[in-house]
Amino acid sequence: MADTAAASGAEHSNYVAQLGSSDPEEVYGALRTIKNSVIGSSTKKALYMRLDVVAAVSAVLTSAQTSVASRIQATAIVGSLARSRSAGAAAAGGLAARGVVAALVRQLSAGTDARLVEASERALHALLAHSETLAAGGGAEDALVAQVLGIIGGGAGGDSQAGARAVIRLELAVLIVARLCVSEARQYMVANTGVIDALVRQLGRSPAHVRLQAATLQALAALSYENAEICAALAEVGGGGGGGGVAAAAVRLARADDALVRLHACRVAANLSRMRALAAGDVQAVVVPALVRLVRAPAAAAAAGAGAAGADVGADVGVEAVQALGYVCHEDADVQAAARAAGAIDALVGRLAAAWAAAQGDFGDAARFAREARAAFLALGTVVSTNEESRRAAVDAGAFAHIVRALGHGDAGVRAAACLCARYIVRSVAICRTHAADAGLLRPLVGLLRDASSDVQATAAATLVNLLSDFSPLRADALRLGLLPTLAALLDAAAPAVRRNALWAVRNLLVNVDDATRAAVVEAVGMARLLALSEGADAAMREHAVGALRNVAADSAAGCDAVFAARGPAATLALLAALAARPDAPADRAVLVHALYLANNIVVRSDAHRAAVAAHVPLVQAVVAHVASRAPEVAVAALWCVSSVAAGGAGDAGGGAGLRLLRRLGVAQVLARLLADPALPLEVQDRVKGCMDYFGGAEPGPDAASA
Structure with missing residues (x-):
C-alpha cells in the first residue's frame, strides 16, 4: 500500500x-x-x-x-x-x-x-x-470594480436562455461588489462609482430572480456595514420596488419567502438601525423576529433547490443570522427585549445544543462547529447583556452547561466566546450567588488565566471580575485555587487587555475584605506596583490601580499604613495631591473619583493621617477645587473628603489645622453658593448640608465615613 x-x-x-x-x-x-x-x-x-x-x-x-x-x-x-x-x-x-x-x-x-x-x-x-x-x-480591485460596474449598470432581463445567463452573470458581479467592501476605504471606493443607484434598481426585480435579489441585498449590507455616511445615503435613496426607499424595501423583504433574501434584508436593516437610519419599531417588530426564525430553522428554507450544497447553505444562513441578531442587539436594551420576546434565547441555546450534537457525529466538522459556537455564544451574551430577566432566561434554558463545556474546547475562539457569554450572564447578583456556583464555572475560568491565547486570558479575567465581588460565594474558593499568584503574574502580560482585566479582578477582590485577605492580596500584587500603575500612561490601568488603592484603605488602618509605608508619607501625599489635581474630564473622571475617596479613606482612619493630609496644602487645594464640580459623583467624593478633613476638632493631632485651612480656602462660601442653587442634585445637596455643620462656628462633631 x-x-x-x-x-x-x-x-x-x-x-x-x-x-x-x-x-x-x-x-x-x-x-x-x-x-x-x-x-x-x-x-x-x-x-x-x-x-x-x-x-x-x-x-x-x-x-x-x-x-x-x-x-x-x-x-x-x-x-x-x-x-x-x-x-x-x-x-x-x-x-x-x-x-x-x-x-x-x-x-x-x-x-x-x-x-x-x-x-x-x-x-x-x-x-x-x-x-x-x-x-x-x-x-487589481480598481479595474475589477470598473468591470463589474459595467455589468451591473447594463442590467439583465428576459426569460430566454441568454437572458438567464445574463442574470447569472449580473448576480456574480453583484456578489463581487459585496466581497470588495471589506474596509471603510473600500466601501467608499465602491460607493463613489455610483453603484448604489444601480444596486437599488435590482431590488425591484421580479420575485422570480430571488438569487439576484439576495445578492443585491448582500452587497448593500457589505457597503453599509458600520458606515454612517453610506447608511444615510441609502436611507435617502428612493425606489426599491415597493416605494419608500431602501429602508422600506429591507423591512418588506425581511418577510420574503426565500431565506437568503430574508437574511440579507435583515442585515441591511440592522446596519441602518445601528446608524439610526431606520425606525426602531420596524427593527423590533419585523427584523428581530425574522432573524430569530432563521436562527431556529434555516436549513430547510435555504437548502431548497440548492442540491448537494443545501446543508452548507442552510448552515451558513444560520450562522449569519446569529451574527446579525447579535449585531442588531448590541448595546440596545429595547432591541434585546424584543429578541427575548421573540424567543431568541431559547433559539440560541438550542443552536448550541444542535452544534454539539452535529460535532459528535461521524461526519462532524470541527471548523464549522467552532464558527457556529463562537457566533451563538457572542450573540447570546449580547442579548442578555443589559437585562436581568434575559439572564435568568438564559440560565433556565441551560446556557451554563454549554458554557462550561466550551471552556475546555480546543478552539481558542470558542473558549473566549464562552467566557464572554458567561461574563454577561454573571452580571446578575442573584445568578452569581446561586447558579454560577452550582454550574462549575470557577475552576475552568481560573485555569484559563494560564491559557496560551491572550484573548482567552483577557475574557476569562473579565468574567472573574464579577465572580470575585464581595457578594459572590466563589471568592474564597478562587483564592484556594491559587488565583492570587496567577493574577499577579498577569499584571506583567504582554497583552494590554490581559493586564487591565487582571488588575480589575484584583480591585474587585479588595472590596469589603478582612485584613488577612487584604494583606495577602497586597503581598502578592505589591503595593509599590499599585502605586506605580496609578501614575502610568494607560488610563484603564490607572483607574483600576487607584480603585484598588481606595479599596486597600477602606475601613482598614492596616491598609492605610500599607499605602503610606510603600513610599513614605511625603511621597504618598504628593502622589495623592497629583491624583486629586487631575482635570475633571469625562475621560479620566473615574480616576479622580477613586483618588478623592482614597484621600478620604486615609483621613478617617486616624488623627495622625488627618493631620498629615491637613498639613499638605496642595492636596487640600486639589480636593476643594472639585467641591463645585458639575459631575455629581466628583462633587460628592470631594465633599466627603472636606467633611473628613474638617471633622478633627481643636484637640486632635492636627490642632484643627484642617478646618482652618478649609476656611482660608473659602470652602464656607462655596458651600453657601451651592446650597442656594435650586438645580443642585439631591445627593450633592445632602453632602453640602453635612459639610456646613463644620463651618457654622460650633465645635464640629464626627461626620466621616470610609468609602
Missing part, C-alpha cells in the same frame, strides 16, 4: 510539473486532470497545495501564451482551491500575490470567450471571500 501511495503521489507531482511544459496540449491535459481531481475533494486540494500547484497555475494564468481552453481549466482550479475550507485562505493569498487577480480581471474584458468570462467571475467571487486576496492583490 505504501508503494501504491508513493506512485500516486509521484503521478500527481508529474501533473504539476507538466504545467511548465512548452507543449500546449500537455499543459491542457494536466490542467484538466488536476481540475477533475480537486473539484469536490478536500484531500486532493490539500495534496496539490503541498505540491505547490498554486505557483504552477499562477504561471499558466499570467502567461500571455496560454490558450483559452487552458485558461478555462486553470481558472476552474483557482476557484476550487479558493473554496477549500482548510486551505482556501492560503491558496487565495498565494494566487493573489502571483498576479492571478489581475489576470482574472483581464479575462473579463470585452470579446473574451463567454465560458472563460463566467469561469473568471466565479473564481474571483471565490477568491474575494478571503481577506488575503485583496491584501496581496496588487491594486
Whole structure:
C-alpha cells in the first residue's frame, strides 16, 4: 500500500510539473486532470497545495501564451482551491500575490470567450471571500470594480436562455461588489462609482430572480456595514420596488419567502438601525423576529433547490443570522427585549445544543462547529447583556452547561466566546450567588488565566471580575485555587487587555475584605506596583490601580499604613495631591473619583493621617477645587473628603489645622453658593448640608465615613 501511495503521489507531482511544459496540449491535459481531481475533494486540494500547484497555475494564468481552453481549466482550479475550507485562505493569498487577480480581471474584458468570462467571475467571487486576496492583490480591485460596474449598470432581463445567463452573470458581479467592501476605504471606493443607484434598481426585480435579489441585498449590507455616511445615503435613496426607499424595501423583504433574501434584508436593516437610519419599531417588530426564525430553522428554507450544497447553505444562513441578531442587539436594551420576546434565547441555546450534537457525529466538522459556537455564544451574551430577566432566561434554558463545556474546547475562539457569554450572564447578583456556583464555572475560568491565547486570558479575567465581588460565594474558593499568584503574574502580560482585566479582578477582590485577605492580596500584587500603575500612561490601568488603592484603605488602618509605608508619607501625599489635581474630564473622571475617596479613606482612619493630609496644602487645594464640580459623583467624593478633613476638632493631632485651612480656602462660601442653587442634585445637596455643620462656628462633631 505504501508503494501504491508513493506512485500516486509521484503521478500527481508529474501533473504539476507538466504545467511548465512548452507543449500546449500537455499543459491542457494536466490542467484538466488536476481540475477533475480537486473539484469536490478536500484531500486532493490539500495534496496539490503541498505540491505547490498554486505557483504552477499562477504561471499558466499570467502567461500571455496560454490558450483559452487552458485558461478555462486553470481558472476552474483557482476557484476550487479558493473554496477549500482548510486551505482556501492560503491558496487565495498565494494566487493573489502571483498576479492571478489581475489576470482574472483581464479575462473579463470585452470579446473574451463567454465560458472563460463566467469561469473568471466565479473564481474571483471565490477568491474575494478571503481577506488575503485583496491584501496581496496588487491594486487589481480598481479595474475589477470598473468591470463589474459595467455589468451591473447594463442590467439583465428576459426569460430566454441568454437572458438567464445574463442574470447569472449580473448576480456574480453583484456578489463581487459585496466581497470588495471589506474596509471603510473600500466601501467608499465602491460607493463613489455610483453603484448604489444601480444596486437599488435590482431590488425591484421580479420575485422570480430571488438569487439576484439576495445578492443585491448582500452587497448593500457589505457597503453599509458600520458606515454612517453610506447608511444615510441609502436611507435617502428612493425606489426599491415597493416605494419608500431602501429602508422600506429591507423591512418588506425581511418577510420574503426565500431565506437568503430574508437574511440579507435583515442585515441591511440592522446596519441602518445601528446608524439610526431606520425606525426602531420596524427593527423590533419585523427584523428581530425574522432573524430569530432563521436562527431556529434555516436549513430547510435555504437548502431548497440548492442540491448537494443545501446543508452548507442552510448552515451558513444560520450562522449569519446569529451574527446579525447579535449585531442588531448590541448595546440596545429595547432591541434585546424584543429578541427575548421573540424567543431568541431559547433559539440560541438550542443552536448550541444542535452544534454539539452535529460535532459528535461521524461526519462532524470541527471548523464549522467552532464558527457556529463562537457566533451563538457572542450573540447570546449580547442579548442578555443589559437585562436581568434575559439572564435568568438564559440560565433556565441551560446556557451554563454549554458554557462550561466550551471552556475546555480546543478552539481558542470558542473558549473566549464562552467566557464572554458567561461574563454577561454573571452580571446578575442573584445568578452569581446561586447558579454560577452550582454550574462549575470557577475552576475552568481560573485555569484559563494560564491559557496560551491572550484573548482567552483577557475574557476569562473579565468574567472573574464579577465572580470575585464581595457578594459572590466563589471568592474564597478562587483564592484556594491559587488565583492570587496567577493574577499577579498577569499584571506583567504582554497583552494590554490581559493586564487591565487582571488588575480589575484584583480591585474587585479588595472590596469589603478582612485584613488577612487584604494583606495577602497586597503581598502578592505589591503595593509599590499599585502605586506605580496609578501614575502610568494607560488610563484603564490607572483607574483600576487607584480603585484598588481606595479599596486597600477602606475601613482598614492596616491598609492605610500599607499605602503610606510603600513610599513614605511625603511621597504618598504628593502622589495623592497629583491624583486629586487631575482635570475633571469625562475621560479620566473615574480616576479622580477613586483618588478623592482614597484621600478620604486615609483621613478617617486616624488623627495622625488627618493631620498629615491637613498639613499638605496642595492636596487640600486639589480636593476643594472639585467641591463645585458639575459631575455629581466628583462633587460628592470631594465633599466627603472636606467633611473628613474638617471633622478633627481643636484637640486632635492636627490642632484643627484642617478646618482652618478649609476656611482660608473659602470652602464656607462655596458651600453657601451651592446650597442656594435650586438645580443642585439631591445627593450633592445632602453632602453640602453635612459639610456646613463644620463651618457654622460650633465645635464640629464626627461626620466621616470610609468609602
